[in-house]
Amino acid sequence: MFKRGMGKKNLVGLDIGSxxxxxxxxxxxxxxxxxxxxxxxxxxxxxIVDGQIMELNNVSNVITNIFNEHQIKTTRVAAAVSGxxxxxxxxxxxxxxxxxxxxSFSWHAEEHIPFDIADVxxxxxxxxxxxxxxxxxxxxxxSDKIANVKQAIQLAGKQPVVIDIDAFxxxxxxxxxxxxxxxxxxxxxxxxxxxxxxxxxxxxRSIFARDASVGGSQYTSLLQKELxxxxxxxxxxxxxxxxxxxxxxxxxxPIIEAVSDILALEVRKTMDFYRATAEQDSDGGIxxxxxxxxxxxxxxxxxxxxxRFEIPVEVFxxxxxxxxxxxxxxxxxxxxxVPEMAVAVGLALRGVEA
Numbered sequence: 523m524f525k526r527g528m529g530k531k532n533l534v535g536l537d538i539g540s541x542x543x544x545x546x547x548x549x550x551x552x553x554x555x556x557x558x559x560x561x562x563x564x565x566x567x568x569x570i571v572d573g574q575i576m577e578l579n580n581v582s583n584v585i586t587n588i589f590n591e592h593q594i595k596t597t598r599v600a601a602a603v604s605g606x607x608x609x610x611x612x613x614x615x616x617x618x619x620x621x622x623x624x625x626s627f628s629w630h631a632e633e634h635i636p637f638d639i640a641d642v643x644x645x646x647x648x649x650x651x652x653x654x655x656x657x658x659x660x661x662x663x664x665s666d667k668i669a670n671v672k673q674a675i676q677l678a679g680k681q682p683v684v685i686d687i688d689a690f691x692x693x694x695x696x697x698x699x700x701x702x703x704x705x706x707x708x709x710x711x712x713x714x715x716x717x718x719x720x721x722x723x724x725x726x727r728s729i730f731a732r733d734a735s736v737g738g739s740q741y742t743s744l745l746q747k748e749l750x751x752x753x754x755x756x757x758x759x760x761x762x763x764x765x766x767x768x769x770x771x772x773x774x775x776p777i778i779e780a781v782s783d784i785l786a787l788e789v790r791k792t793m794d795f796y797r798a799t800a801e802q803d804s805d806g807g808i809x810x811x812x813x814x815x816x817x818x819x820x821x822x823x824x825x826x827x828x829x830r831f832e833i834p835v836e837v838f839x840x841x842x843x844x845x846x847x848x849x850x851x852x853x854x855x856x857x858x859x860v861p862e863m864a865v866a867v868g869l870a871l872r873g874v875e876a
Contacts, residue, residue, distance in 0.1 A: 531598060531873060532547060532548075532549065532558075532596050532598070532873045532874065533547075533596065533598050533599060533600045533683065533684065533869070533870060533872055533873030533874075534546070534547045534559070534589075534594060534596050534598070534599050534600070534680075534870065534873075535547070535548075535599075535600050535691070535865075535866040535867060535868065535869030535870030535871070535872070535873075536585065536599045536600065536601045536675065536680075536866065536869065537601070537602065537688075537691075537863075537865040537866040537869065538570070538575070538581060538585075538601060538671060538674065539565075539570075539714050539715060539865075540565075540570040540571075540573070540714060540715045540716040540717065540737075540739070541564060541565055541567075541570075541714070541715035541716075541738075541739070541816070542562060542563060542564045542565055542715075542816075542862070543561075543562075543563055543565060543581065543584045543585060543588060544561070544562050544859075544862060544863055544865070544866040545559065545560065545561040545562075545585075545588045545589070545592070545594065545866060546559070546560055546561075546863060546866040546867050546869070546870040547559040547560075547594055547596055547870055547873075548844065548867070548870045548871065548873070548874045549874065550874040554845055555698070555843065555844045555845065555871075555874065556844065556845045556846075556847075557841065557844055557845065557846045557847070557851065559592050559593075559594045560592065560851060560863070561588035561589070561591065561592045561594070562588075562859050562862070562863075563584045563587060563588055565580065565581065565584060566580055567753065569581060572605070572606070572716075573603075573604065573605035573606065573607065573667065573716075573717065574667070574670060575670050575671065575673075575674050578670075578673055578674050578677055579677065581674040581677075581678075582674050582675075582677035582678040583678075585674065585675065585678035585680065586678045586679070589678070589680070597679070597680050597681050598680075598681050598683045598873070599675050599680045599681060599682050599683065599684075600682075600683065600684035600685075600686060600869040600870065600872045600873065601671050601672075601675060601682055601684070601685055601686070601869065602685065602686040602687055602688045602690075602691045602865060602869055603663050603667055603668060603671060603685060603686075603687060603688070604687065604688035604689070604717055604719055604733045605667075605717055605733050605735075606733075606735075607663055607664040607666075607667040608661075608662070608663045608667075608687055608733060609634065609635055609636070609637075609642075609660070609661070609662040609663075610659070610660070610661050610662075610687060610689060610690075610728075610731040610732070611634050611659075611660050612649070612657065612658070612659055612660075612728075612729065612730070612799070613630070613631075613634060613657075613658050613660055614655050614656070614657055614658075615630055615655065615656045615658055616654070616655060616656070617651065617652075617653065617654055617655055617656060618656065620648075623646075623648070623656065623658070627644070627646055627658075628644060631644055631646070631660055631662065634660060635662050637662075637664060641664055641665055641666070642662045642663060642664055642665060643662065643663050643664075643665050643668055643685075644660070644661070644662045645660075645661050645662075646658050646659060646660050646661065647659045647661075649727055649728075650727075659728060661687055661690070663685075663687070668685050671685060672685065684869070684872050686868075686869060686872070687731075688712060688717075688719045688733070688865050689710075689712075689719045689720070689721040689728070689731040689732075689733070690721075690728070690731075690868075691864075691865045691866075691868030691869045692710050692712050692719055692721055692814060692864055692865055692868055693710065693721050693723060693726075693728055693868070694868040694869075694871050694872070695838075695840045695864045695865070695867045695868035695871065696708070696710055696723070696812065696838070696864075696868075697726050698843060698871055699839065699840060699841070699842040699843045699844070700812075700842065701843075702723065702725050702726055703725060704724070704725035704726075705724065705725060706723075706724070706725055706809065707722070707723070707724050707729075707807065707808050707809050708722070708723050708808065708809060708810050708811070708812060709721070709722050709723075709789070709792075709793070709808045709810070709811045709812070710722075710723065710811075710812050710814065710838070711789065711811060711812070711813050711814065711815075711818075712814040712815040712838075712864060712865060713737055713738060713785070713813065713814070713815040713816065713817025713818055713823075714737045714738065714815045714816065714817065715737050715738045715739045715816060715817075716735065716737045716739050717733050717734070717735060717736075717737055718733065718734045718736050718737055718785065718788060718815070718817070719731075719733050719815075719865075720732055720733070720734065720788070720789065720792045722792065722793075722796045722808065729796060729799075730792065730795055730796040730799060732792055732795070734785075734788035734791075734792070736781075736784050736785050736788055737815075737817055738760070738815075738816050738817040738820065740781045740784065741760050741777075741778060741781045741817075741820060742756045742757055742760055743756075744777055744780060744781055745759055745760055745774070745777055748777050749765070749769055749772070749777075750769065751766070751769065759774060760778075760820060761819065761820070761821070762821050775822065778820065778821070778822060778823075779822075779826060782822075782823060782826045782827075785817075785823075785827075786826070786827060786830045786831075789811075789827070789831070790831075793807075793808060793831075796808070807833075808831075808833060809833065809834075810833060810834045810835070810836065811827060811828075811831065811833060811834070811835045811836070812835075812836055812837075812838040813827070813835060813836070813837050813838055813861070814837075814838035814840070814861055814862070814864035814865075815861060815862060815864070816861070816862050818837050818838070818861045819861055819862075824836070824837060837861055838861060838864050839860060840860065840863050840864040840866075840867040840868075841856075841860060841863075841867070844867070
């Protein structure tokens, strides 16, 4: 279910996040990738809580609206999961044949999964081998989480043919758009509303991936609490709007940085894990951070992380190598939503790459 092999028929990449749904459809013409369809719609608050879709009808209605509004005819969908129900880990196993690996993998994986093995969907990818051992990237997700996502898609009359993992979809988008070289160590951060996906890559190999429960909604909550704002007011202030009338003027940056500190702590923790487990895979540390997700648009976050970690931080461009027709897709609108589309693009790529 998580394998990253590509299909031959078009898919709509559907990123169902905790605050919005994003849809992307791509087409391949010769060696060129082209954007065919793109949709974005916010979800009502508390529709998705802790990664669980609580209001299936709300999500399916939003999916239906996006497909109808943007006249997306393709019904085959690739979606993704993330959060506490997902385990991604590089493991080392004794040398064995592919058949032996296939037959015994569940048994080997069991010690790395904190859930009952009977309750998870499990997949793996062989990433390297020596005369004595196999390096395997393991991916596991609780089956009820996958069923929850599939149900929302099916209620909208669409066909879920691929369920991936957010961190891998992000990686797929990165590989196609940035053509990384071996030895190029980059951290991909996708800062969503409630979850941050982190994937550290050496070239095209995922060395360490994890999800952290921190995101844009924490900035909103703290602004609400500290300034006495409504949710809508806090969202606007978070994105750079002036304080509404009647609110005592005070600097916003310290409040923003208080949450950025929590976010940076999770990034630091991930970097430490990476250094502890990946010394054999890298000649040095992380050379660059690429920021995606709605949280990447917060004023000052990229500069804050660059200063904190003393490495370059750039906003991820998921359409860097994809043709976008300016007559069909408004450039100003694209500029606004581009950082939030990386996972959806990575999922859509599953349908167009050979």
